Each structure stands twice: as structure tokens, then as C-alpha cells.
Amino acid sequence: MAEVEIRNVRKAYGAVKVIHGVTFDIADGEFVILVGPSGCGKSTLLRMIAGLENISGGQIAIGKKVVNAVPPKNRDIAMVFQNYALYPHMTVAENMGFSLVMKGVQKAEIARRVADAAGILDLDALLARYPRELSGGQRQRVAMGRAIVRDPQVFLFDEPLSNLDAKLRVQMRTEIKALHQRLGTTTVYVTHDQVEAMTMADRIVVMHKGVVEQIGTPLELYDRPVNQFVAGFIGSPAMNLLSGGIGEGGFVSDKGLKLPVTVQGHGDKGRPVAYGIRPEHIRMSDDGLPVRVSLVEPTGSETQVMVEADSGETISCVFRDRFSATPGSTIRIAPHPNLVHLFDGETGARIS
Amino acid sequence: MNRPVNQIILIALLAGYTLLSLSPILWAALISIKQPIDAFMPTLSLDFEPTLEFHWQVWTEQGFVTYLRNSVIVAVSTVLISLSFGTMAAYQLTRMSAAGSRPLLLGILGMRMFPHILLALPFFVIAQTLDMIDSFPALILSMVAINQPFTIWLMRSFFADVPKEIYEAAAIDGCNAWQTFYRVALPIVKPGLWVAALFSLLLAYNEFLFALVLSGPNTRTLPVGISEYGAEDITYWSLSAAAAIGITLPIVIFMVLLQRHLVRGLSMGAVKG
Ligand SMILES: Nc1ncnc2c1ncn2[C@@H]1O[C@H](COP(=O)(O)OP(=O)(O)O)[C@@H](O)[C@H]1O
Ligand SMILES: [Mg+2]
Numbered sequence A: 001m002a003e004v005e006i007r008n009v010r011k012a013y014g015a016v017k018v019i020h021g022v023t024f025d026i027a028d029g030e031f032v033i034l035v036g037p038s039g040c041g042k043s044t045l046l047r048m049i050a051g052l053e054n055i056s057g058g059q060i061a062i063g064k065k066v067v068n069a070v071p072p073k074n075r076d077i078a079m080v081f082q083n084y085a086l087y088p089h090m091t092v093a094e095n096m097g098f099s100l101v102m103k104g105v106q107k108a109e110i111a112r113r114v115a116d117a118a119g120i121l122d123l124d125a126l127l128a129r130y131p132r133e134l135s136g137g138q139r140q141r142v143a144m145g146r147a148i149v150r151d152p153q154v155f156l157f158d159e160p161l162s163n164l165d166a167k168l169r170v171q172m173r174t175e176i177k178a179l180h181q182r183l184g185t186t187t188v189y190v191t192h193d194q195v196e197a198m199t200m201a202d203r204i205v206v207m208h209k210g211v212v213e214q215i216g217t218p219l220e221l222y223d224r225p226v227n228q229f230v231a232g233f234i235g236s237p238a239m240n241l242l243s244g245g246i247g248e249g250g251f252v253s254d255k256g257l258k259l260p261v262t263v264q265g266h267g268d269k270g271r272p273v274a275y276g277i278r279p280e281h282i283r284m285s286d287d288g289l290p291v292r293v294s295l296v297e298p299t300g301s302e303t304q305v306m307v308e309a310d311s312g313e314t315i316s317c318v319f320r321d322r323f324s325a326t327p328g329s330t331i332r333i334a335p336h337p338n339l340v341h342l343f344d345g346e347t348g349a350r351i352s
Numbered sequence B: 001m002n003r004p005v006n007q008i009i010l011i012a013l014l015a016g017y018t019l020l021s022l023s024p025i026l027w028a029a030l031i032s033i034k035q036p037i038d039a040f041m042p043t044l045s046l047d048f049e050p051t052l053e054f055h056w057q058v059w060t061e062q063g064f065v066t067y068l069r070n071s072v073i074v075a076v077s078t079v080l081i082s083l084s085f086g087t088m089a090a091y092q093l094t095r096m097s098a099a100g101s102r103p104l105l106l107g108i109l110g111m112r113m114f115p116h117i118l119l120a121l122p123f124f125v126i127a128q129t130l131d132m133i134d135s136f137p138a139l140i141l142s143m144v145a146i147n148q149p150f151t152i153w154l155m156r157s158f159f160a161d162v163p164k165e166i167y168e169a170a171a172i173d174g175c176n177a178w179q180t181f182y183r184v185a186l187p188i189v190k191p192g193l194w195v196a197a198l199f200s201l202l203l204a205y206n207e208f209l210f211a212l213v214l215s216g217p218n219t220r221t222l223p224v225g226i227s228e229y230g231a232e233d234i235t236y237w238s239l240s241a242a243a244a245i246g247i248t249l250p251i252v253i254f255m256v257l258l259q260r261h262l263v264r265g266l267s268m269g270a271v272k273g
Helices: A043-048 A090-101 A107-121 A136-150 A166-183 A194-200 A218-224 A227-234 B001-034 B053-063 B064-095 B098-113 B117-131 B136-160 B164-171 B177-188 B192-207 B209-216 B222-227 B236-266
Strands: A004-014 A017-024 A030-036 A059-061 A076-082 A153-158 A186-189 A203-208 A212-218 A240-247 A252-253 A273-276 A282-298 A303-309 A314-319 A330-334 A341-342
Touching: A004 A043, A017 A043, A017 A059, A017 A203, A030 A194, A030 A330, A030 B236, A043 A076, A043 A153, A043 A186, A076 A136, A076 B164, A076 B236, A090 A107, A090 A136, A107 A136, A107 A166, A136 A166, A136 A203, A136 B164, A136 B192, A153 B236, A166 A194, A166 B177, A186 A194, A194 A218, A212 A227, A212 B098, A227 A273, A227 A341, A273 B117, A282 A314, B001 B192, B001 B236, B053 B064, B053 B236, B064 B098, B064 B136, B064 B192, B064 B222, B064 B236, B098 B136, B117 B209, B136 B192, B136 B209, B164 B177, B177 B192, B192 B236, B222 B236
Parallel strands: A030 A186, A030 A203, A076 A153, A153 A186
Antiparallel strands: A004 A017, A004 A059, A203 A212, A240 A252, A240 A273, A273 A341, A282 A303, A282 A330, A303 A314
């Protein structure tokens, strides 16, 4: 096991810069998730840690040792690819044991370690099969088994669950998390799915267009997003974000919707800001804002409701209580005043 | 639309086409077991006394076995050389950038654009200068030269289907460049290797022009050898037909033995993953 240090790391493909100086640390044994929209550079960063891409600038250290010039096989890492990248001509057991064969480990020792990993992942019955004889979920397990057998310093995962169906994905999330708790190996995990990030990570690194927007625990990101991008990206359904400015007694949206604000230090009247409130932080209240219901989506445990204010803003709300109003009817809603987020209208940075 | 009906029509058409393609061979087979008097009949008559006389003659008296041996030496050597070099080249061409590989691939293809007759003369001059007429190396190398573009392009298409993550997994698992090729890439394209081997073998085995120009009494291959069978002789047709069947026989046996591998290779590109 080892810590990973990423220092001002840059990546350019020719003249195209894709990572613009990223710095963060991963503690020994930590489960860190890189999350961000597609194309933001997550995979590139992960592949630089793995040694599959050259590092254009900055430094990456694994276990205190700078690895910029170290080839992948000497970095003592294991990687699970999105398409699993199993060797089609090898059985499950051979796939899992291949790295040990290459290291010259004794046959008996390889068999023992493969059997151990197979036991952990429930693959015992599949060891003699070829990848083409496995389901997607089983292939995914084999890919993890191949990583576990190496007993590496760091596990690297690149969207390992995105080829699985929804149910299996949820199940594997739990399993990967449990596996991490059991093995305690430092893990860097890439996903574009913020729910995956929120449910699995010790810490999340939110990336956007090649820069890190925020690093924090899932709840830190949820409670105090440092900017409008993180606010909109983390949380499901997404936070309502209304653009407008500071006006008389609070926030006034571009379309004229007035909302009270208790956030301190929001500055002068007329300052352009964005007002953020999570759908689950809106309550029904008799003295609230009158809005027209446009869509009702009950999930059983809660109800997601889209409403439209008189000024024309669409706001999404989530109510835990049973909801009886139908589309077209009018309800009154009130944002929880202490859970409002304000962001600078120009920079998008949090105001607090 | 009724699918079974469609399929029946399709199968009928394919069967008809197969029969049409095979008809010259069937005809040759018939001629090879006829006496010249029957063979010269303009109709495809089945009313004759079959004889294996000409097959016997071909295999025992006409130097056929020597030619066959020469052909096997040339064809097998050509396959071994062009396949091993072609496979390595094809692999590397799929691992390098498209910008780097495109000019090379087109250049290799350019080789194939020349009619063989255009190459035959320079090959002859080169071989003569090196005093290599009627030697196996000259014959084999000329066949490798015309074969190589094909093996490279064919093998390249098989390697191109291998996802790059497989190579990356191999790099992480500890393979160096050679091990990645030999232990990972090569086994994956093995079915393709059989296809490339068969086509190279056929090309070298059937090659006539270079063999005619570069071979001599010691190296004469089957196509050249049987072309010289008694042209004025009355038995010419039957003998030639028997030889033609004889020359096909080793290939048919080869195909039957390897058909499992070949079918897998031929259909490999169709179903990825
Ligand atoms: N080999 C490459 N050459 C040029 N650009 C690339 C290459 N690989 C990735 N990119 C670009 O780098 C950016 C980040 O890619 P990637 O790390 O794969 O994003 P993510 O994994 O976050 O979806 C994208 O804009 C992509 O187009
Ligand atoms: Mg990616």
C-alpha cells in the first residue's frame, strides 16, 4: 500500500492541452474517486498514474517515489479497464495469474494466489472458462480478480461499471466498496457518474475541463460546493440554479422572481449572483411562493415535482411526504433558508 | 416477407453458384479418367470406360513427385518467411500512429500495383547477376516479395480488431514489447494466422510466372513442370487433367485438415470481442 502524490500535473497532446496543472494527495489506503463530465480528463490523469501516458509536466509519486519515468510494470499498480481488457486466449485462471507468470513466480504460488482471489470474488467455478464464455458481470469480476492477484500498492479503476446494467452496477458498487474495506489498498477510481462517486468514495476529486474544481468528502461537496459547477454536478436530482442578482431584501432572478437570502456577505445590491437550492431542500409551506405544478414523478419513497413560478422559472422539488397535487394545480413552496447557496455571477465561486 | 422462403432461394442460388465454380474442376476430373478418344468429345459424355492410367503415369513417370517436392519446399518456405515477417510488421503497423503507418501501408500496397510481368524481368536480371537462377533462395525470395504486401495487410486487419487496452493490460502485467507481441497479440490473432498461411501457401504453390523465369531443372515447381507435359502427344489432355487434379490434391487435403481453424479465422472479424 502507498500514498499517491500528484503535483501540478499537466498533459498535452501536441498543442492540445487537456490537463492544466492538477495537484492533490491520496492517502495510504484511501478510496478516491475522480468524477467529472465526459472528456474532462479523468481517464488521462488515471492513465498517467498508471504510466500508460507520458506526463507532460509536473510530478507523480507513488509511495514517496517519483514515477514519471517508471514503466507501468514497475509502478506496482493494477488497473481495471472499462472494457475489462481480458486476454481472450487465456482462461480466467490464466488471466488472473498472468502478471505473476511474467514475474517468474512459482507455479504453486500462482495457483494459491489465484485461488485466494477467486474465493474473494466468487469466481471459483469459472476458473477454467474463457472470457467469451462469461457474462458481463463475470468478466468485470475477473478483471478485478486480475488486479487483486497482483496485490499492488494502488488499484486504478477506469469506469469499471459503466458496461453493466443498472441493477448489477448498484450491486458491484457495494462489492467494490466492501473489497476495499477488506483489502485496504489505496484506490483511484474514475467515473462520470456522481451517484457512484457519492456512494463509494472516501474523498471525491471533481474535475472539469482539465482542472480540479473541488476535492472533499461526499458530504463536503454536497453541503458546501465551492462553485456553481460542483453545485450543479453533485447531487441528484441536480440543484436548482437561478441566475440573477442581489436586489431589495434578497435575490431577484433575471425574470423577476424574488427569493429571500440569509447568506451573509453577499455584497452590494446589483451584484450578479446565482441562487442555488437543492430540490430536497424545498418544503411546502402555506406562506410560500405560489407555483404551478407541471410534472409529478413519484418513486414511492419520495416524489419529484417540477413546478413553474409565475415569472417563468422552472424549479425541481423533492418531497418525502405523500404528494397529492396534480399537474396544473397550484402549490406553495419555500426554500429552506439556511440551505441556500449563492455563487458569484461572473466567476461562479461560492459566496459565504 | 417469409424468411424460410428467402433462405431457400438463397441456398439454391449459392448451391448453383458453387456448382458453376466447381464445373471446370469436375470437367478436368472427368477428362483425367478418360481415354483421349473420349476426352476429345465435345460433349460432357458420361458414357466411357474410366481409367486411372494417366493418374498413374503422372505420379510415377512424369517427374511429378520431384516437382511436388520443389513446390512444397518453395511454398512452405515462402509461407514461413512472409508470415513471420508480415505478422511482425502488421503488428507494429497497428501499434504506431495512423500518421506514421499510413504512408508505409500505402507504400507496401504500391508493390502490388505492378503487374507481375513487370517484376519478372528485373527479378531475372538480379538472380542472374547473383548467379542464383535455378536456386531455391531466389525462387522463394521472389515469392516472398510478391506475397508480403498481402500478408501484412491481412494480418493488420486482424491486429486492428484487438482493443488497445489489452496491450495496456499486458504492459501493466509486466510484458515487454516482444512479450506483448508474442504472448498476447499473436495468440489472439491465431485464427487469422491460419488464413494468411493458407492464402500465402496457395499463392506460392500456384505461382507460375516467377517460377517459370527463375527455376531450372533442379527447382522446377509443379505449375511449370506440368505445363511442359507432352504438348504434341495425343494423351496431352488426359495427362494434363490428371496432373491438374494431382496438383490440387495436396491443397484439398491441407484445407480439410485445417478447416476448423480456417473457418474461425475467416469469420473472426465479423464477431468482435
Ligand atoms: N490520444 C489522444 N490524443 C488527443 N486527444 C486526446 C487523446 N486522448 C484523450 N484526448 C482528449 O483529452 C480529453 C480528456 O480525455 P479523457 O481523459 O479520456 O476524458 P474522460 O475520461 O474524463 O472522459 C478529451 O478532450 C479527449 O478528446
Ligand atoms: Mg474516460
